[in-house]
Structure formats: C-alpha cells, structure tokens
Amino acid sequence: MNTRDWPIRAKLTALVIGPVTALLALWIFATTLTFGPALDLLAARTYLYDLGRPGETVVAELQQERRLSVVQLAGESTLPALAEQRGRTDRAIAELRRRVNGDDLRDAADELLDTRLDQLVSALDALPAGRGFIDARKLDRAGAIGLYSGMISSAFQAFSAMAAMPDHQLNREALALTALGRSRELLGQADALLAGALTAGRYADGEHEQLVRTIDNERFLAETAVADLPASERAGYQRLVESPDWVRLRALQDTLVRSRELPARLDVRAWETSRAGAWQSLRDFELRGADGLAERSVPMAVGILVRLAAAGVLGLLAIVVCVLVALRVGRSLARRLTGVRTAALEMAEDRLPDVVARLRRGEVVDVAKEAPELDHGGDEIGEVGRAFNEVRRTALQSAVDEVTLRRGLNEVFLNIARRSQGLVHRQLALLDRLERQTEDPDELAGLFQVDHLATRLRRHAEDLVILAGAAPGRGWRNPVAAVDVIRGAISEVESYDRVDVGDVQPAGLLGRAVGDVIHLLAELIENATAFSPPGSRVDVTGRTVPGGYAIEITDRGLGMSPQALTEANRRLSRSPEFDPADSARLGHFVVARLAARHGVRVELRVGTPAGTVAVVLVPADLVTAEPALAPAAPAGGATPDDRRMAKVTRLATVPRPRTARPGRERADSAVVPLSAGRTSAVENPADGDGLPRRVRRRGPANRPRAAVADAAPRSPEEVRRAMAALQAGTARGRRDGLRAAESGADPAGPVPPAPDRAAGATGPAPDRPTEPSPPEPSPAPQPPTATERDA
Template identity: 85%
Template sequence: MNTRDWPIRAKLTALVIGPVTALLALWIFATTLTFGPALDLLAARTLLYDLGRPGETAVAELQRERRLSVVQLAGDAELPALAEQRLRTDRAVAELRRRVDGDELRDAATDLLDTRLDQLVAALDALPSGRGFIDRRQVDRAGALGLYNGMISSAFQAFSAMATLPDADLNREALALTALGRSRELLGQTDALLAGALVAGRFAEGEHDQLVRTINNQRFLAETAVADLPEADRAAYQRLTEGAAFVRLRALQDALVRADGLPPQLDVRTWESSQAAVQQGLRDFELSQADGLAERSVPMAVNILLRLGAVGVLGLIAIVVSVLVALRVGRSLARRLTGVRTAALEMAEQRLPDVVARLRRGEEVDVAREAPELDHAGDEIGQVGRAFNEVRRTAVQAAVDEVALRRGLNEVFLNIARRSQGLVHRQLALLDRLERHAEDPDELAGLFQVDHLATRLRRHAEDLVILAGAAPGRGWRSPVAAVDVVRGAISEVESYDRVDVGAMQPAGVLGRAVGDVIHLLAELIENATVFSPPGTRVEVSGQAVPNGYAIEITDRGLGMSPQAVEDANRRLADSPEFDPADSARLGLFVVARLAERHGVRVQLRRATPTGITAVVLIPADLVTDEPAVGPTGPDAEAATVDDRRMAKVTRLSTLPRPRAARPSRERPDSASPVLPFAAGRGSSVEAAPDGDGLPRRVRRRISSGGRCAGASTTGGR
C-alpha cells in the first residue's frame, strides 16, 4: 500500500488510529474475557432451573418406569402401576421438552450443551416405540434396561455439559454433583435388575455379573465424586452414608455380590425400603448442593461484574484521553502544515503571478511586502516555515529580476527593430528612386525582386517590434478595400506567385487596422506556402458574414493532427507570453498578438481533402463599405494620400480602374509574379505626392507612336 500520496491529515489519522485501535481492541478483548465468565456464572442459575431441575425429575420418572417395565417383562401379567407411571413420565418429559425448546435455555447454553440437548431430545423420541416393544413383549429385560439406560445416560451427558463454570472450585463441585447423580443412577439400575430377577425367580444369563459390576461401579463413582466436594459437603455426605438405610443397603449389596445367584435369605422388603430411602436421601443431597452452588455463583458473578465495570471504565477513560491527546496533537500538526502548504500555494498561484503581472505592467514591487515573514515555532515545522520564507523571498526577487531582464530584452528587441525598420524604409526609398530612373526592363525586374526582399525584411522587423510588445507603426487614415488588403499581404510573402485570390465580396477595412491585418494575413499566407508542396496553390477568398468579414486561406499540404490543430487554436484564441525557447511557433505568436490587439478571431481547421484552412474573422467594428475606386486619366494626381500609400504597398497602379471594369470583384493581376518585362516594354517611376517618403511606380507601355500608356503593376513586397 503506497502512502506517499496520502494527505497529511490522512497520514496523521492513520498514525493515531493504529495505536488507538490496538488499545481499543485490547480493552474489548480484556472486557470480553472478564465479562464472559460473569455471564457464565449468571447463566448457571438459568441452567439449573431450566434444565437441572426438570431434567432430574424426568430422570427419576424414567428410573421408576424402567423398574416397572422390567418387572412386567419378568412376569406374565400387565401391571396397572406401569400405565400410571408412564403418564407421570410423559408429563415430566413434556415439561423438559418445553424448557429445552425455550429461548432462555438455548441462549445460556454453550455449543456443547446445545449438541447434548439435541441428543437428549432425539433419545426421548424413541420412548413411545420402546414402550410398544415392551407391551408386545418383543424385547427382553436386558433390552428394556438398555432402552431406558440410554435415555437416562443422554440426560446425564447434558448435565455434564452444564459444568462449564469459570471458577475452578465451583466447576469441580458441579462435576462432583453430576458424578453423584450417575452413582445414584447405578443404584437404580441395580434395583431394576434385582426386581426383575425376584419376579422371575432367578437371574437371566449374565444378569448377576452385570449386577456385581454395577454395584462396584456405583461405589467407585461415589467415592471419586465425594473427594471433589468441599470439606463441609464431604462431611455432610459422610453423615448421610452413616445412616441406617445406607448401612442396610450396603449389607444387602455385599450379600448379592458374594452369592452366585439370588440369596435365599434376601429380605426383599428391607431391600426395597432401604433402596427407596437411599435414593431419596442422595437425591435431596444433590438438589440442596446444586441450589447452594447456584446461590454462590450469583455473588461471585456480581463481584466480577463490579471489577469489570471499574476496569472497563478506567480503560475507556484511558482510550478517550489517548484519542483526545492524539487529536489535539494531530490537529496542531495538520493546521501548521496546512498553513505552510496554503502559504506555498498562495505564493505559487496568486502572489507570484500577481507580482509578475504587475512588474510587466511597469509597477514597482516591494519584495519585503510581497513576501512577509511567516510566524512558526522552533520545531522542525518551524524550520520548514523559515526555509519557505527564504524560498518566497528568493522567488519574488527572482521574478523581479526576470521581469527586469525581460524588459531589458524587450528594449533591446525594440531598439534593434526600430533601427532595422529605419534602414528598411531607407532601403525601400532608395529602391524606389532607382526604379524611377531605371529604363532597362531586366534591371527594373531585378530592382523589383530586391524591393520584394526588402518588403519581407520590413515584416520581419515588425515581428521584432511585436515581440517587444510595441505596435509596428504602419497605419492608414482612410478605409482600404479588403481585396487590396489581401494583395498587400500577398506582396509580403516569398512565394507570392503560388497564391490565388479567389472571390472577394466588396468590403473595406478601417485604416487603423489595415497595417496589422496585412501583417496577420501575410504570416498566415506564408505559413500556407511553406507547409505545402511547391507545386500546389494557396487560395485566398473573402466574404461578408453577420458578425464581420471572413477571409479564408487554404493550402493543400499534409495538414495537422487534430491535437496540433486544437493546440494551435488555443494559442490563437489566448495570446500567450512570448517564450524564446519556442521560436518554431513565432508566426502563431505574432498572429495571436495582432489578432488580440484588434479583436480579430483566427481559427485553423482541416481542409478537404488535405491541407489546412485558416479563417480570419475581422470584427464588424473594423469593417466598412468598400471605398470608391479613384479616377483614371489625368485625374490620377487627385487620388487621396491613403490610396497612393496602398498602391505603394500592393504595387497597384495609382490610376485605379473604374468599377464598371471589375463587376465581379476579381482582380486577375493580384497574383501575377514580378518578372522582367518582355522585349519592347519600358517603365518609368513617378514620385508619390503623399509626403511619406515612399515613392510609387507606374509601368508604361511603349505605344506605336513612341508614347507610354499607364498600366497596372502587380508586384508585391
């Protein structure tokens, strides 16, 4: 059983429960050992009155019925006295059965006594059939003796099972009384044998030997039983046996033992009177001793119960005190350890993240106030608390240092990015001047390629600005058509010649978001081109939806696993902190930052049959009607400043085409590559009057008359 992951309360509880349970079990065991004997002593009275007395009565009646049955079998006539005796026997047996079937006797009986009672009841069940054999003379005198002897023996076995008293002296006395009862039973067997022989006029074969053995066994059993009686009881038994009836009976027994058959001088009346007197005397002695035994067992049981109560109460008090002390100490330990754990969790889940968040917002943090001292005692738990105080101070100071380091790195990134941006803008301006003065188509195509590389450098420089937590800085004052925004994004992608612009429903994007949306789309389009085979196309389309404007970018690559798509969507929905160790996901981080800035929603999903579709949902508050297309011909110089800047970005002509020329919103020139012009073509570059330092260029086609006509340029950066 692994207990390492148990809560501290469970461990302390187990630590307490173990000894307390052992102590409680020991207390219960001791109490049971003491309480059981007391119950046995109290049960002795119940056994005496519910089994001893009714059983002894039934045995006496069975003894009388046995003698009469043997006498009837020895003679030829029916004995009326036997029928009367059977009625008395039936009443005694019925009373005994009622007591045996009662709950009080069964509850007080042991397992052994229960078994002996069942055997007694089974033996008594044979009485009616045995009587039938006797009445029909289908059994001799020996068989009748065996029938009754078996039932009476079962009764004495039940009496012996009663002698299970916890006190050794009382138990020895109970066994002695049972042995005296057996001795008296042997006297009854002797009387029955002799009565049958007297009626028949002689002993049957083997009866005299049986008579001698029975007399010897009776005398031995009586002597053995008396030796186990208390001294006072032995003296009382000695006085009883010195009586005249006992002396006469012993003399007659001696005469029977010495003779080979029936002694001719045997006085039958003297035998019967002496036998009856001895039987009654022994029976009265046994009953009086049994009553005394039961009476002595009650005070002894009460004394045991009193001692048990005192010891039990003291033991229970000790258990309760142990439990209370254990609970008090356990609660104290659990409370202190819980306090340390709570402080640790508060530091890890609340204070430290809050300190980091405040530091990133530029707030000042007092380390001593954010990591206050925890008051602990001087024991081991207190030492843990003091060590945790040091850990907290170190953690807060480390967070302060880390944020300061991150802030410094951001400043470095931002400084490098701003410098790079300045150099790239100067490079683009220089390229525009060169383009304006270049007349050779091949030279102009090369300049366009360098111009495109510089445009991509500008986007990467803006990535550094975004990583540093600042805004790139590009922006438009007026709305820009969605199709122009898409073209501007395409112009910043290396493999722009693999991108197809599909159906684009008319819409415009507010100027304050144009630069960031272009950058966002450029990152997604470049991902689509990089992670798809070179021979495939990337499709871009857009449509108005109820909650904004949706732009879809679909590639035909191998796609992503469902788990990877889920992870990417989670990063896009909740912009994470930039982790320099995760540079492979730089594009997702930039897209998430730009989307969070303007409330744009970006989601990836698997395309059919292969590839990935990126859905960019521009919110409705950034979407407007598509701006009007500027005039053509000589009015081109009247175009707005924002139109000219957009033309600079997307390499569109500064002379927009009229709407009638593009009713389907398809712009076939959007994805055409920037390649050297064919022979016979020239170009010229015009300065942009918007004052932003970024010139625009216009290709001119050489007409047959030697004049140049303006045409749209579709290259991109």
C-alpha cells in the same frame, strides 16, 4: 499495495486505524473471554431449575417404574401400581421436554450440552415401545433393567455436561454431586434386581453377579464423589451414612453379596424400608448440594461481571483516549501539511502568474509583501515551511528579474526597431527623391529594387516593434480601398512577381487598421511564396462575408500535416507572449499579435487539391464602403492623406523593372516612347487608361557631357507642376478603371504591383499623432517627400 499516491490524510488515517483496530480487537477478545465464564456462572441457576430439577424427577420416576416393571415381569399378573407409576413418569417427562425445548435453557447451553439434551430426548422417545415389549412380556428382567438404565444414563450424561463451570471448586463439587446421583442410580438398580429375584423366588442366570457388581460400583462411586466435596458437605454425608437406614442397608447388602442364593431368612420389609430411607436421604442431600452450588455461583458471577465491567470501561477509555490523541495529532499534521501544500499551489497557480502579469503590465511589485513569512511550527514540517518560504521568495524574485530582463529586452528591441525605422524612413525619402530625379530606365530599375528592399527592411523593423509589444506606427486617417491594401501587402513581399490579385470585391478598411492589416497580409503572403514551388503562383482574393471582409491567400505548396495545421491555428487564435526559444515561428507570432489587436481572425486551411489557404476575416466594425476617388488637387493644397493615397496608387501602377540580358536592350511592355520634343519622363500614353507612364528617354549618361553641363536645372515650380500632373493622371486612371469595371468593359489591363514598400506610409510611433512632416525649406512648394507619405 502502493500507498505512494495516497493523500496525506489517508496515510495518517491508515496509521491510526491499524493500532486502534488491534487494540480494540484485543479489548473485545479479553472482554469476551471474561464475559463467557460470568455467563456460565449465571447459567448455573438456569441449569438447576430448567434441567437439574426436572431431570432428577424424571430419573426418580423412571427408577420406580423400572422396579415395578421388573416385579411384573417376575410375577404372573399385571400390577395396577405400574400403570399409576407410568402416568407419573409421563407427566415428569412432559415437563422435562417443555423445559428442554425452552429458549432459556437452549440459550444458556453450550454445544456439548445441546448434544446431550438431544440424546436424552431421543432416549426418552423409546419408552413407549419398551413399555409395549414389557406388557407383551417380550423382554426379560435383564432387558427391562437395561431399557430404563439406558434412559437414566442419558439423563446423567446431560447432568455431567452441566458441570462445566469456570470455577474449579464449583466444578468439582458439581461433578461430585453428579457422581452421588449415579451411586444412587446403582442403588436403584440393585433394588430392582433384588425385587425381581424375590418375586420369582430365585436369581436368574447372572443376576447375582450383576447384583454384586452394582453394589460394589455404588459404594466406589460414593466414596470417590465424597472426596471432592467441601469439608462441610463431607461431614454432612458422613452423618448421612451413619444413620440407621444406611447401617441396616449396608448389612443387608453384605449378606446378599456373601450368599449366592437368596437368603432364606432375608427380611424383605427391612430391605425395602432401609433402601427407601437411604435412597431418599441421599436424594435430599444431592438437591441441597445443588441448591447451594447455584446460590454460590451467583455472587461469584456478579464479582466477575464487576471486574469485567471495570476492565472493560478502563480498556474502552484507553481506546477512546488513543483515538482522540491520534485524531488530534493526525488532524494537526494533515492541517499543517495541507497548509504547506495550499501555499505551494497558490504560489504556483495564482500568485506567481499574477505577479508576472502585473510586472508585464508595468506595475511595481514588492517581493516581501507578495511572499510573506508563513509560520508552520518548529518541527520538521516547520523546516519544510521555512524552506518553502525561501523558495517562494526566490521564485518571486526570479519572476521579477525575468520580467525585468524581458522588459529590458523589449526596450532593446524597440530601441533598435525605432532606430532602424528612422534610418529606413530616411533611406526611403532619399530613394523617393532619387526616383523623381532619375530619368534613365536602368538606373530607375535599380532604384526600384533598392526601394523594394528598403520596404521589406521597414516591415522587419516593424516586426521588432511588435515583438517588443508596441504598435508599429503606420496608420491612415481615412478609409483605404481593400484592393489598395492587398497591393500594398504584395509590394512588401520579396517574390511579389509570383502573386496574382484575383477577384477583390469593393470594400474599404478604416484607416486605424490599414497599416496592421497590410503587415499581417504581407507576412502570410511571404509564407505562401516561401513554402511553395518557385514556379507556382499565389492567389489573393477578397470578398464580403456576413462577419466582415474575408481575404484568402492560396498557395500551391505541399501543405501542412493535420497536427501542424491544428497547432498553427492554435497559435494564431490568441496573442501569445513572445518566446525567444521559438524563433522559427516569428511570422505566426507577429500575425497573431496584429490580429488580436484589431479582432481579426486568421485561420489556415487545407487547399484544394494541394497547398494551404490562409483566410483573414476582418471584422465588420473595421470594414466600410470603398472610398470614392477624390478629384485631383494641386500639390500645394493636397492633404497628407491625399499625398499618401497618391503614393499608394503610383506604387501599385509602376511597371516591374526587368533586368536586361547580355546583348539585349532593357525593355518594358508598358513603356510608351517619348516624342522628340518632350523633356519629361512622364506622359499620358495613347492607350487611354489614364495612368501616367515613365517612358524611356536618353538619360544623362548617354548625353554628351557638354549637353549635360549646358542643361538648365529645373526650377521648384516645374517640379511641382510635374508632380501635380502625376497625381492628377493617377486619380484619372483609377476613375476610368472603376467606370470600366462597373460597365463590364475591359480596362487597359491589369497593372502588376511595383516592387516597392507597402501601400501607405510608416507613421510615427503610436504615442505621436499622424501628421505629415514639414517640407524641406525652399522658395517654392515642394512635392511630397517620403517622410510626408510614410510618416
């Protein structure tokens, strides 16, 4: 039996139940052993009055009937006295049967006495048949004597079974009285033999020898029984045998023993008189002895019961005391151990997580207050309690240190991220100025690639900010079209040229969520391109659904196993704490953080026929109607949001740079050649889509050095006019494209996204308002810088 996993209360109960049960069993056993003899002593009166007296009466009546039956068999006629005697015998037997079948005698009788009583009843059942044989003279005198003597012997066997008292002296006295009764029975047998012989005038064959044996046995039993009687009883028996009847009876018995024939001078009347007197006196002696025996057994039984009651009460009291002490000690141990367990569980399940959560919220935690001293006593349990107090304080202090370390690590992440963001912003601003100033297509292609790398660096810097638990900082005041959000996310992906924008239903996203949604989509698109074959395409679509706006990103990769898909969806469904040990899942962690911030649901599904589909469900409270295109405004009066959206549109419509192979000139299908007299690298192409195109022209590197030196620098006003024309052309192109889409006409064709940073700008930290940075000081208005667009 394995008790290792039992509760402590069950173990203590088992320890208590074992000894108490053993003690209780011993108490019950001792009480039973003592109570049984007391009941036997009390049953002596029941034996005497329910079996002794009725049984002795039956024996006496059977003895008289036996004598008369032998006399009738010895004579020639029927004796009227025999019929009267049979009636008295039947009445005595009926009374004995009633007492034997009663509950009192049967309840008091043991197994041996029950058996002897059944044998007695069976022997008495043979009496009617024996009488029939006697009346029909089918039995001789010896057979009649044997019939009645057998029934009488069964009665004496029952009397012997009664003599089983716990007191040895009483038991010997009872056996002595039973032996005297047997000697009286032998006296009756001798009288029956002699009566038959006197009636017939002679002894039958063997009757004289039987008479001699009966007389000898009667005298032997009497002498043996008297030796076991008390002194007072022996004195009374001695006076009894010295009476005239007994003296005359002994003399007549001696005469009968010496003579083998019936004495001619035998005084029959003297024999009958002395025999009847001796028989009656012996019977009275037996009855007085039985009554005295029953009377002496009652006080003895009461004394035994009193001692038994005292011992039983004391034993029961000892058991109760043991049980109470065991329960008290066991309950105390269980309560104290339960207290230690409760304190441990409370610390592990409630207090320690609460302290960690409060520490992460920035609250100050007092370790001494959170881990107070608990007194569990001075014994071994108290030592365990004190050890647990130390463990609890150490655990809390470790939690404080861990959270402090994690908070410091987050601060390091945030500090590094903010520094990186600042550097990236400055780099983007520098690149933006270089892109505006560069007219050579090869140099512009290189700048676009560096610009795209910087954009990805900005996203990775934002990853550090998210890991640190802060907001990335990019944001818009006005809603942004869903298609622009998708294009902005694509522009932050390394393999942007493998991403296809499919059917995107018109919708807009509130400005406060645009930056985070762009970052979220960029992470998912990055995963789609990284875990799919290099030559495959990634499709991005958007549609309005009842719960908001759903954006689906589908790749053609090998997909994920069901277990991995379930685990990934579990991580994406909640905002987990950053675990540095799980650095392979940083993308999912960032997505989960961004999704939890705005209530966005992200779910990965199995693609058809292969691959993985990432479904991003933007809630309805973040979705609005697609914003209308505002008319072009002069650069000097454009709002920061206008300048940002202009940057978004321009970055989404700039052609992809293509690296020229050796021996071939770099070319772009979307490039429109410049006329000879143009001095700007931007013009409205003839295809009518309204979008400005940067066209190839002879760069400064291909001009003669003199021409470059002689070229007059542009004034700030000329630069302002060029940027205003670019913004106006961009807005006009978008309006024409929307009109063509609404009328079902085919627009000028899809324009691939630029390898640039996200649509939108990186704004300041969340604790600073989103405002454009002041332009660089100049005598004239300047075009919007990267700081104005990205801050």
